[in-house]
Amino acid sequence: MPRLGTGDVESLRAHSVPIPSNIDPCASSDWFKSAHAKSRPTSKDLSHHFSIESRSLVGSAIKAFANQHKTSKIIALGEGRPVPEYYPWEHLSFRGISSSLNNIEAGSKDEGALQSVAKQGDSYNISSALNYGHAVGSSYLVRFLTEHVEMVHDPPYADWKVCLSCGSTSALELALRIFCNRGDTVLTEQYTYSTAIEAATLVGLRVQGVSMDPEGLRPDCLDEILRTWDPSRGPKPRLLYSIPTGQNPTGTTQSAGRRQAIYQLAEEHDLIIVEDDPYYYLQLGPYLDRPSTRDNTEELKLDETFINPSQVPSYLSIDRSGRVVRLDSTSKILAPGLRTGWVTASSAIIEKFVCYNDVCVGGVNGPSQLMLWTLLDRSWGHSGFLTWLENLSKDYCSRRNIILQACDRYFPKDICHWTPPEFGMFLWINLDLAKHPVHRSATSLGGDHSQQAEIEERIQSNALKNGVKVAKGSLFSADRRYDGKLQFRITYAAASKGDLDEGVRGLSNAIRKEFSLSPI
Amino acid sequence: MPRLGTGDVESLRAHSVPIPSNIDPCASSDWFKSAHAKSRPTSKDLSHHFSIESRSLVGSAIKAFANQHKTSKIIALGEGRPVPEYYPWEHLSFRGISSSLNNIEAGSKDEGALQSVAKQGDSYNISSALNYGHAVGSSYLVRFLTEHVEMVHDPPYADWKVCLSCGSTSALELALRIFCNRGDTVLTEQYTYSTAIEAATLVGLRVQGVSMDPEGLRPDCLDEILRTWDPSRGPKPRLLYSIPTGQNPTGTTQSAGRRQAIYQLAEEHDLIIVEDDPYYYLQLGPYLDRPSTRDNTEELKLDETFINPSQVPSYLSIDRSGRVVRLDSTSKILAPGLRTGWVTASSAIIEKFVCYNDVCVGGVNGPSQLMLWTLLDRSWGHSGFLTWLENLSKDYCSRRNIILQACDRYFPKDICHWTPPEFGMFLWINLDLAKHPVHRSATSLGGDHSQQAEIEERIQSNALKNGVKVAKGSLFSADRRYDGKLQFRITYAAASKGDLDEGVRGLSNAIRKEFSLSPI
Structure with a gap:
């Protein structure tokens, strides 16, 4: 069966689990995947990688209890949730911009339709979004992002899932806590995102850089470090944090071959790969020596690149074992102030992220989710979102x-x-x-x-x-x-x-x- | 000098540090306190309470760097922040409800004014709110909440500060990480918020309940535990987590005398008190035996209670030493889906919260802050907020x-x-x-x-x-x-x-x- 395209989403939704009209249920990506995606082999059991802290984590008892019995009429004396009548907002509206721009910054922005969100209603609304939410995210966004991930990455195993994150900085901290114990060493590119170093230091980890060349992290150096690891330096590293595309700070992008070689090493040395990829959608193409002589942006034919990323496949898209934790962010492609991103990984790993969100930040805030839903799902749709990303690129x-x-x-x-x-x-x-x-x-x-x-x-x-x-x-x-x-x-x-x-x-x-x- | 009332805020603002019109600076509560507040003696040095994890935490280097030189025109090649032209929202509007209601749920809600937020503008706007924010919170909310805290709690030491949190669940997790090491024991009420127990367990802590009576946590039992602590059980507890008002789950409220006694024990045994007080503003008054014979809600004269909380003083309001970490939340008084609260504590402690927010979740999302600012500051004002809380009560x-x-x-x-x-x-x-x-x-x-x-x-x-x-x-x-x-x-x-x-x-x-x- 061919992979999912933007045109297939309507028919996919017609066959997926419908979202009930009166409630935002605790959703799973499994509800929204195609038959093709679900037919893949399952991931490997990598639970030996969980840290002391996360191993015993099972989430919030009272939230699990709150998520039961949501469909029938029950008098709720169990949960301390104020009724929506007590939320002092009656109406929200957002005016987005149209995704079909030729030049975003030129000032010729088309205004998109005014998107209004009512207090009550037959889909995602103020009463749902301003209530306690699900740590996994609203079902409306879990659906959109599951479809998006399948279209763009088509992970080669069956039991992958998506959950929302409070941005990739938050997701990275959680990933470090999920997999690492104090005293462990994490591997990163020789130069890397400074907040990642700070988060690792906070969690009590050592950071070891791996040498880079113009194609990014060097697999030979990675292999060398792992093959010759001296146990007196602490446990052999089990986690590689990499920014494979438009790397921060070096701007390098790993080629397809480079990614395959690194993934192969991860398989051999049993590494978890945290793929932090906020720049993936900013696809600029090669720089031609004298671009001023013509309109160099015309070179870009990006639809194909986004949908069939054969040139720079994400680690997620080549991950047979379920050892990749992919972090996506809205910060570079929509707006950083939303503090929202999404994580894609095996079901067992996503469960840990959801538990942390339950017990710690409590999930993504409702207003950001409403803004994303009205823009991405209700206004732009999948092809509009890809058009936006092309124009941004x-x-x-x-x-x-x-x-x-x-x-x-x-x-x-x-x-x-x-x-x-x-x-x-x-x-x-x-x-x-x-x-x-x-x-x-x-x-x-x-x-x-x-x-x-x-x-x-x-x-x-x-x-x-x-x-x-x-x-x-x-x-x-x-x-x-x-x-x-x-x-x-x-x-x-x-x-x-x-x-x-x-x-x-x-x-x-x-x-x-x-x-x-x-x-x- | 008398304490601050709602009528004093205008003149206070006239004398406080003005917020620049073109930028949202990284604000400090010190900018917005009255001279009265700043004239108090300073807090004690309690830095020996910081955990191994938090002791060395100094925050994010690149964010500190980004916060420099914000007022003059500088060409920004240093920070990876997309320009606001790339945020696909042009206009947001919120219709709140009026704070002057007699009965919120009766359906006779007055619609408040429509609050519009523009992309650019001379105060808090979309371009600021949807950009990377300050971990401490927007200056507009730091100002409002500093004024509010001074009016309601008037902390008896000078160097207290307010920072925003991603809700009190998040703030509690951070408090546990800031003060406790794995293996430590935290003290709580015998019955307490289940997520607090789960967060403590996650962080590797033991939880010991302290017996309660109808006035809540019993100081004699607290003293007994601390006086007779057997070091073979681990380090003597250094942190008390308490929900002093309308306690979850027991509904008990500590009397003024009870609070003084517990605070005195905290002084003697050098305890940090985490005061989790989301129910403080839901002031119901005594229950009269036969309330159905008359309108029992008329008993409430709440203005005085909110402004001069002599009956149940918060721990913050009796904290001479700066050992109280007060957690406030918008969840029970505005809406849980905002995932927003605020923390008040000594400057040294607030600095740790801000550092964690920098390196971990990255601060509170912009849309929730915009909604709070338009409602609390631009629409209701301080007296309107207190009116809302009275009506909710x-x-x-x-x-x-x-x-x-x-x-x-x-x-x-x-x-x-x-x-x-x-x-x-x-x-x-x-x-x-x-x-x-x-x-x-x-x-x-x-x-x-x-x-x-x-x-x-x-x-x-x-x-x-x-x-x-x-x-x-x-x-x-x-x-x-x-x-x-x-x-x-x-x-x-x-x-x-x-x-x-x-x-x-x-x-x-x-x-x-x-x-x-x-x-x-």
């Missing part, structure tokens, strides 16, 4: 091209090196320390990390004097120490398009000053 | 009276005993096991806990057959075992008023059946 592509042109224009080529990113929002600038005046006059700089730290700090601070804020590379170093390299992360996501060129010039002049070159 | 009072009248009517008086609650939403029904047929025919029941469990289960299940759901008392037992008592928690919050009488009858008939009495 085109706009990020044009931002990427502007900043790369500015880099070509301003950076001293013998000192600064970078690889054009094909996904995401980050560009990683490597500076050649050997060209630094201090280095040229003394041989000690390579080992003198305090001096490196000073140089890095001075460039950042001089850039700020030039009116531009950049992030120091050392912030992202997995082992939090200077390693003889001088690097900066810049992004084309946050400034206005018109400021990008000037921003790069400001950084370039800070670098030039440090390296005793005249400004440009 | 009156409505809960009438619910409480209906259910107590039903209890008088239906329960067998020699078997069922209860104390009318004066706060909150819970009623705790004690059943006399000595009257049970099994007990009368055999002397072994007192020690036969499996038989008790069966009786409890059977009553719950028979009540369900009678169409009413109640919560078993054993669910709330701090040490999770049967203790020779048979108890049920019922609530008048969740059913419609018209169903409360019938609900009690259904439970009563399940009890009557178990005790071989004829139904009523």
Whole structure:
């Protein structure tokens, strides 16, 4: 049977478990998967990976009790839930924008339809959304996201599930608590998301970086670390945290072959892979040398890429065993303030996430879920969502091209090196320390990390004097120490398009000053 | 100087740090306190109470960096925040209800003004709320809640602060992680919120219940436990988790004298008190024996009670040392689905909560904050909020009276005993096991806990057959075992008023059946 396309969703819904009209039930992805998805072999039992903390976790007794007997009329003297008449909001409305934009930022935004949400009603409504919710998420969003995940990733085992998260930062903390014990070591890319390092440190874990090349994390180095692990350093790592696409901070994207090789190592060494992939949908395509001579965004034919991601398959899409925990986020593709994402993994693992959400944050807030449901499901639909992602990608592509042109224009080529990113929002600038005046006059700089730290700090601070804020590379170093390299992360996501060129010039002049070159 | 009243807020704001019109800064309660509040002596240094996990936590480097230099124009190449043009919502509006209601549930709700939130604007707006927020909360809510806390609690030390939480369940988990290490024992009421027990178990803690009487937790028993602590059981407890008002599940409220005695013990034994107080504002007043003969809700003169809580002072309001962590929640007074609350404690403790929020959930979502701000600050104001709480209290009072009248009517008086609650939403029904047929025919029941469990289960299940759901008392037992008592928690919050009488009858008939009495 062929995999699911956006056109198949209506018929899929016609055959899936209907959501009752008067209540938001505690839903399972199994209700909404196609027969094709359910026909796959099941995942392996990987429960030996659960931490001491999570092993005994069974969730909230009173919430399990609250979820029983929801369909028949029962007088509720059991649960301390205020009646919806006591919620002081009668009506919410949201005006989204249309997904069919040619250029989002050009100001020609089409207003979408006004989406109103009533207090009561025959589907998701204020009374449901402002009540205690299900830790797994509203059934309306579980349905939409299950369909979406099947369309895009088509996981090769049967018992995968989706649950909502309070954003990927929250999901990562939970993943670390679910799988790791204090004193364990987690593996990450050599440079990685700084909050991931902080979360791991908080949970009492050591972080070991794995060397990278322009295709990201190197499987040979991963294998080396695992094969030669010295038990005196603590238990052999069981968890790899990776950002495979448009990596933060380096902007690298693992090729399909790279992913297969790393997955194969995970199988051999029995690793859990936490695939943190918020930049997956920002697909920019290759950077052509002289993009200014024509409209480079026309190169993108993204429908195919999103639906059939053969070029960069997600780890989820090649995961036969159920050892991948995929984290998706609305932060980079819709809005960070929603604090909402979704996790896809085997049923046994998703159950742990749901239990943590029950006992800890209590699940995703209702207003964000209502906004997502009205926009994604009621207004855009699956094909509209993919159209939005394509248009967003085109706009990020044009931002990427502007900043790369500015880099070509301003950076001293013998000192600064970078690889054009094909996904995401980050560009990683490597500076050649050997060209630094201090280095040229003394041989000690390579080992003198305090001096490196000073140089890095001075460039950042001089850039700020030039009116531009950049992030120091050392912030992202997995082992939090200077390693003889001088690097900066810049992004084309946050400034206005018109400021990008000037921003790069400001950084370039800070670098030039440090390296005793005249400004440009 | 007199304490702050609702009428003083305008002049207070005129003298406090103004919130910049173009940006939502990372705010501190210190900006918004009165001179009176800031003139108090500072709190004690209690940093020896921080856990191994939280001791070294310093928050997120990249977020600290992002919070710098927010006021001048800087080209932002440093932070991966999408520009607001990429958030697909242009306009949000909320219609709240007016706070000046006589009877909320009677259906005569006045619609409040339509509150619109624009994408950009000169105060809190979509572009701010849907961006990455501050873990402490939006400055607009930090201001409102700081003013509110000062008006209601007037903490007797200077360096208290408020931060937002993702609900009190989340705040409690964080409090346990901030103060406790695996193997520690936390003290709670003998019967307590079941999710609190589950959170403590998750974090690896033992829970020891402290005996209660109709005024709640008994200070003599607390003192006994602490004075006679056997170190072979682990470290002497350092944290007391208490629900002092309208306690869940027992409905008891600690008197002013009781609170002073417990606080004094906390001082002597150097305890942190986590004051979980979601029912504080549901002030029902005493239950008069024959309330049906007149309008009992007229007794309530609540303005004074809220502003000058001399009758049941919060622990925060008597905390000279800064050892109280007060948890407030919007769940019982506005809507649970917002997943929002606030924490008040010393500056050093609030800093830990903010760091956890930075590294873990990333703070409270924007849509809930926007809804709260438009309702509380822009629409109702402080006096409107207090009016809302008074009206809500009156409505809960009438619910409480209906259910107590039903209890008088239906329960067998020699078997069922209860104390009318004066706060909150819970009623705790004690059943006399000595009257049970099994007990009368055999002397072994007192020690036969499996038989008790069966009786409890059977009553719950028979009540369900009678169409009413109640919560078993054993669910709330701090040490999770049967203790020779048979108890049920019922609530008048969740059913419609018209169903409360019938609900009690259904439970009563399940009890009557178990005790071989004829139904009523």
